[in-house]
Amino acid sequence: MIRDFFFVFLLIQSALAKSSGDQPVQQKWQTLSGDAPSVIARGGFSGLFPEASQFAYQLALSTSLSNVILFCDLQLTKDESGICKSDLRLDNSTNIALIYPKGQKTYKEHKLDVGAFIQESMRSMAINYISSPEIGFLKSLNGKINEARTKLIFRFLAPDAIEPTTKKTYSTILKDLSSIKSFASGILVPKAYIWPVDADQYLQAPTSLVSDAHKQKLEVYANGFANDVPGSYNYSYDPTAEYLQYIEGSSFSVDGFLTDFPPTASEAIACLAQNKNLKPKKGKALIISRNGASGTYAACSDLAYNEAIEGGVDIIDCSVQMSKDGVPFCLESADLTGSTTAMATFMSKASTIPEMQPKNGIFSFDLTWAEIQTLQLQLVSPIEDTGLPRNPANKNKGKLVLLSEFLEIAKTKAVSGVLINIKNAAYLASKKGFSITDVVTSALSNATFDKQSTQQVLIESDDTSVLSEFNNVPTYKKVLTISEIIGDAPIKSVEEIKKFADAVNIPRGSIVLTTGSLTTAYTDVVDRMHKGNLTVYVSVLRNEYTTIAFDFFSDPIMEIASYVSDIGVDGVITEYPATASAYMRSPCSDLNADLPYTILPAEPGSLINLVPQEALPPADAPAPALEAADIVDPPLPAATIAASTPAAVPVGVPTKSGAPKSVANEGICLIALVVLSFLSLGYYH
Numbered sequence: 001m002i003r004d005f006f007f008v009f010l011l012i013q014s015a016l017a018k019s020s021g022d023q024p025v026q027q028k029w030q031t032l033s034g035d036a037p038s039v040i041a042r043g044g045f046s047g048l049f050p051e052a053s054q055f056a057y058q059l060a061l062s063t064s065l066s067n068v069i070l071f072c073d074l075q076l077t078k079d080e081s082g083i084c085k086s087d088l089r090l091d092n093s094t095n096i097a098l099i100y101p102k103g104q105k106t107y108k109e110h111k112l113d114v115g116a117f118i119q120e121s122m123r124s125m126a127i128n129y130i131s132s133p134e135i136g137f138l139k140s141l142n143g144k145i146n147e148a149r150t151k152l153i154f155r156f157l158a159p160d161a162i163e164p165t166t167k168k169t170y171s172t173i174l175k176d177l178s179s180i181k182s183f184a185s186g187i188l189v190p191k192a193y194i195w196p197v198d199a200d201q202y203l204q205a206p207t208s209l210v211s212d213a214h215k216q217k218l219e220v221y222a223n224g225f226a227n228d229v230p231g232s233y234n235y236s237y238d239p240t241a242e243y244l245q246y247i248e249g250s251s252f253s254v255d256g257f258l259t260d261f262p263p264t265a266s267e268a269i270a271c272l273a274q275n276k277n278l279k280p281k282k283g284k285a286l287i288i289s290r291n292g293a294s295g296t297y298a299a300c301s302d303l304a305y306n307e308a309i310e311g312g313v314d315i316i317d318c319s320v321q322m323s324k325d326g327v328p329f330c331l332e333s334a335d336l337t338g339s340t341t342a343m344a345t346f347m348s349k350a351s352t353i354p355e356m357q358p359k360n361g362i363f364s365f366d367l368t369w370a371e372i373q374t375l376q377l378q379l380v381s382p383i384e385d386t387g388l389p390r391n392p393a394n395k396n397k398g399k400l401v402l403l404s405e406f407l408e409i410a411k412t413k414a415v416s417g418v419l420i421n422i423k424n425a426a427y428l429a430s431k432k433g434f435s436i437t438d439v440v441t442s443a444l445s446n447a448t449f450d451k452q453s454t455q456q457v458l459i460e461s462d463d464t465s466v467l468s469e470f471n472n473v474p475t476y477k478k479v480l481t482i483s484e485i486i487g488d489a490p491i492k493s494v495e496e497i498k499k500f501a502d503a504v505n506i507p508r509g510s511i512v513l514t515t516g517s518l519t520t521a522y523t524d525v526v527d528r529m530h531k532g533n534l535t536v537y538v539s540v541l542r543n544e545y546t547t548i549a550f551d552f553f554s555d556p557i558m559e560i561a562s563y564v565s566d567i568g569v570d571g572v573i574t575e576y577p578a579t580a581s582a583y584m585r586s587p588c589s590d591l592n593a594d595l596p597y598t599i600l601p602a603e604p605g606s607l608i609n610l611v612p613q614e615a616l617p618p619a620d621a622p623a624p625a626l627e628a629a630d631i632v633d634p635p636l637p638a639a640t641i642a643a644s645t646p647a648a649v650p651v652g653v654p655t656k657s658g659a660p661k662s663v664a665n666e667g668i669c670l671i672a673l674v675v676l677s678f679l680s681l682g683y684y685h
Contacts, residue, residue: 029247029253030247030248030251030252030253031219031253031254031255032214032217032218032219032220032255033219033255036269036270037247037253037254037255037256037257037269038067038069038221038255038256038257039064039065039067039068039069039256039257039259039262039265039266039269040068040069040071040221040256040257040258040259040262041056041057041060041064041068041069041070041071041259041262042071042073042258042259042260043056043057043071043072043073043260044056044057044058044059044060044070044262045057045059045060045063045260045261045262045263046260047226047227047228047259047260047261047553047554048261048550048553048607051073052072052073055610057070060262063262063263063266063553063600064262064263064265064266065262065266065269065270065597066596066597068262068266069128069129069256071258127150128149128150128151129150129151129152129153130145130150130151130152130153131152131153131154131155131188132153132154132155133154133155133156133157133163133170134163134164134165135154135163135165135166135173135183136164136165137165138152138154138183138184139165139183142183147185151184151185151186151219152183152184152185152186153184153185153186153187153188153219153221154180154183154184154186154187154188155187155188155189155223156170156173156174156187156188156189156190156193157170157190158170158190159171159174159193174193174209177212177213177216177218178216180216180218181216181217181218184218185217185218185219186213186218186219186220186221186255187213187218187219187220187221188221188222188223188258189209189220189221189222189223190222190223190224191222191223191224191225191246192224193207193209193222194206194207194209194210194220194222194246194254195207195232195245195246195249197231197232200233200392200393201230201231201232201233202232202233202234202393203232203234203245206249206250206252210252210253210254211251211252214252219255219256220254220255221254221255221256221257221258222246222254222256222257222258223258224258225239225242225243225257225258225259225260225261225265226239226259226260226261227239227260227261227264227545227553227554227555228545228554230387230388233390233391233392233393236295236296236391236543236576236578236579237295237388237542237543237544237545237556237576238543238556238557238576238578238579238582239261239264239268239554239555240264240267240268240272240555240557240579240582241579243257243264243265243268243269244268244272244273247268247269247273248273248274261553261554261555263553263555263558264553264555264557264558266597267555267557267558267586267588267597267599270588270595270596270597271586271587271588271589271597271598271599272557272582272586275582275585275586275587276585278585278586278587279585280312280581280584280585281584281589281590284564284584284589285563285564285569285570285571285572285584286314286315286416286537286570286571286572287312287313287314287315287571287572287574287577287580287581287584288313288314288315288317288419288458288537288571288572288573288574289304289305289308289313289315289316289317289573289574289575289577290317290539290540290573290574290575291304291317291319291330291331291332291575292304292305292306292307292308292316292317293305293307293308293311293313293575293576293577293578294332294379294575295390295391295542295543295575295576296390296391296394296576297379297391297394297397297398298339298377298378298379298380298394298395298396298397298398299331299332299339299377299379299380300318300319300330300331300332300339300400300401301377301397301398301399301400301401302398302399302401302405302409303394303397303398304398305401305406305409306409306413307577307578308577309409309413309415310578311576311577311578311581312577312578312580312581312582312584312585313415313577313581314415314416314417314571315415315416315417315418315419315456315458315571316406316409316410316415316418316419317418317419317420317421317460317573318330318401318403318406318418318419318420318421319331319332319333319421319422319423320403320420320421320422320423320436320439320440321333321334321364321365322334322364322365322428322432322434322436322439323364323365323367323368323369323371323372324364324365324366324367324368324369324371325368325369326434326439327369327402328402328403328404328436328439328440328443329364329369329372329400329401329402329403330400330401330402330403330406331364331400333423334356334361334363334364334365334423334424335356335357335361335362335363335364336361336362336363336364336367336372336375337350337360337361337362338378338380339377339378339380340372340375340376340377340378341375341376341378341396342362342367342375343362345374345375346362346367346371347362349362349366349367350362351363351366353427355424355427356424356427365428365432365434372400373400375400376396377396377397377398377399377400378395378396379391379394379395379396379397381544382542383542383544383546383547386544386546388544388546403439403440403443404443404446404447406418407443407444407447407449408447410455411447411455414455415455416455416456417455417456417457417458418449418455418456418457418458419458419459419460419479420440420444420457420458420459420460421460421461421481422436422437422440422459422460422461422463422466423461423462424436425437425461425463425465425466425636426463426465426633426634426636426637428639429636429637429638429639429640430637430640431640433639433640434639435636435639437466437469437470437636438639440459441469441470444457444473450473450475450476453475456477457473457475457476457477458476458477458478458479458503459476459477459478459479460478460479460480460481460505461479461480461481462480462481462482462483463633463636464480464499464500464501464631464632464633465633465634465635465636466633466636467479467480467500467501468500469636477502477503477535478500478501478502478503479501479502479503479504479505479535479537480497480500480501480503480504480505480631481504481505482504482505482506482507482510482626483507484507485507485509485510485623486506486510486525486623486624486625486626487510487523487525487622487623487624487625488523488524488525488528488625488626489524489525489528489529489532489625489626490528490625490626490628491528491532492628493625493626493627493628493631494528494529494531494532494534495532495628496628496631496632497532497534497631498532498533498534500631500632501534502534502535503534503535503536503537503570504529504534504535504536504537505537505538505539505573506525506529506536506537506538506539507538507539507540508538508539508540508541508563509623510523510525510623511523511525511526511538511563511567511569512549512562512567512604513604514549514620515608515616515617515619515620516616516617517549517550518549518550518551518607518608518611519549519551519602519604519605519607519608520604520605520608521604521605522567522604526567526568526569530568535570535571536569536570536571537569537570537571537572537573538563538569538571538572538573539572539573539574540573540574540575541556541559541560541563541572541573541574541575541576541580542556542574542575542576543556543575543576543579549602550607551602551603551604551606551607552602553602556576556579557579557582557583557599558599558601558602559602560572560574560579560580560583561583561589561599561600561601562601562602564583564584564589565589565591565599565601566601566602567601583599586599
């Protein structure tokens with residue numbers, strides 16, 4: 001029975017209570033008191049450790065705001081001992097099955113007096129809040145506690161659940177907030193009571209609950225926050241975005257959050273809220289998009305680029321692909337099967353190109369630009385098998401962008417710079433007749449990027465010969481892609497890279513070593529690259545919690561903080577630029593700032609050391625060191641003439657600073673003129 005067992009109270013021992021004055025000075029909040037919202041740690045840091053365990057409470061205190069509230073779901077044992085567990089059943093959250101292997105042990109109904117237990121407990125500790133989903137229990141405490149020191153909070157359960165005292169549903173009780181004021185000073189509600197989510201997991205308009213409750217002088221605490229539980233697609237898998245929705249997403253603010261991840265709630269309140277107009281400090285790491293904001297819109301679409309720019313990106317990127325008729329455009333891969341609807345229309349043009357990939361594909365250079373324009377883009381997730389799809393409402397929105405259009409976007413929107421990624425140059429030259437380096441050079445020149453120094457130009461490739469083609473423009477910064485995970489970067493290898501590049505793009509696994517989603521150590525790769533005067537960018541950062549090591553608390557901002565503020569990378573390449581921008585703008589991104597709260601980087605190996613040896617997964621084999629011999633690529637082959645490649649640019653494609661024809665196509669035009677001349681002179685019959 002709820003009456004006998006399920007009473008919830010929020011517990012702060014007096015020795016741990018801190019003043020809310022420790023929080024950063026900010027403008028007045030829209031909470032009932034005007035102070036910053038409270039962070040309530042459900043069972044401590046229960047998103048990372050077992051609920052109400054010693055580690056959970058200790059970590060909540062050490063990583064959250066100093067005035068964090070520790071929450072205990074109180075259960076009484078048969079002998080009237082109090083324990084903090086959110087469920088009466090022990091089989092699903094403890095090792096009771098090992099201790100009692102012959103039978104499951106539960107608590108049964110006993111005449112236990114929870115009220116007496118709480119009163120007795122308050123003699124030795126400070127209990128600042130008591131909450132319960134039962135009206136009768138809260139009323140029974142009237143006159144038995146000091147309401148100036150201990151607040152009573154009425155907890156709402158599911159709307160259709162029955163409240164035991166009144167026998168009414170909680171949705172019915174919600175309609176009469178004035179009656180709650182007679183026995184409680186606040187309410188604790190599931191978050192959907194405030195920001196409902198429809199069946200497709202998109203936010204609906206907010207209810208008036210918070211405003212209505214505040215009019216009754218009732219505080220409102222929202223329940224149900226966890227970083228590793230998918231929320232609305234509106235949040236793009238950024239848990240801090242959800243917290244901010246409840247404190248600055250409308251004309252109200254909740255008074256506190258009940259959360260499994262108190263550090264994330266703390267950073268949302270202390271570091272990210274009320275900071276939208278702040279600009280990143282100079283010298284901060286660059287935010288470089290990966291195919292635009294490809295976590296929100298289809299990769300390399302016009303919408304993805306606009307979203308990245310609006311989100312605060314520094315550098316927008318374009319991986320240049322070629323159509324059959326020589327039109328350069330932006331797309332992650334020359335294989336159209338994953339990112340477009342090409343499979344449904346052009347299956348007959350599928351082929352296997354071992355030099356590029358082991359599986360079949362439908363490649364852009366086998367379709368004309370007119371044919372490519374008939375395709376729809378597809379928003380896909382590289383980790384969709386985990387059940388975390390990306391923004392279904394945007395699945396087919398947006399259109400492909402020509403290289404010329406991409407450069408025009410960069411100039412018009414005045415971003416800090418562009419990154420042009422060049423792939424498969426040798427294959428395109430030898431088999432398709434395209435000199436993609438000449439195509440990119442012409443496009444940049446037509447857009448005057450070679451004649452200015454205001455906007456950075458980064459040329460990226462995994463081919464050193466491609467990078468060498470851009471030596472004649474000293475303002476261009478050359479970036480070598482090292483896609484394989486490496487465990488070390490010896491001096492000779494770094495010196496070899498320096499002959500061709502100014503920077504490197506390396507994967508996360510080359511920087512942070514992990515075992516079973518737990519970090520074990522940082523490598524020396526970044527330090528070695530820096531000692532060789534190379535800039536280091538890390539890729540690819542994503543918001544989905546399944547891609548983030550547990551040491552980063554399933555929090556993409558904490559992962560960014562670790563790479564930027566602790567490891568010291570020079571830039572992050574991300575599919576969610578807005579999340580990185582939120583961190584870069586935050587005053588908490590400066591670890592040297594004199595602030596009462598900051599976003600501390602992870603400590604590699606700290607969690608894995610707590611795991612019993614027998615529970616650890618097998619350790620991965622060490623990644624190899626980068627070898628100097630593997631860095632230098634052979635010279636690019638001359639661009640041959642592809643006989644089946646038309647020379648003309650399709651109708652409607654701009655030629656001024658637009659889709660430049662390849663050198664091979666220009667050669668075809670010249671040959672055609674020569675042949676016509678010879679025919680006119682009678683040399684050919």
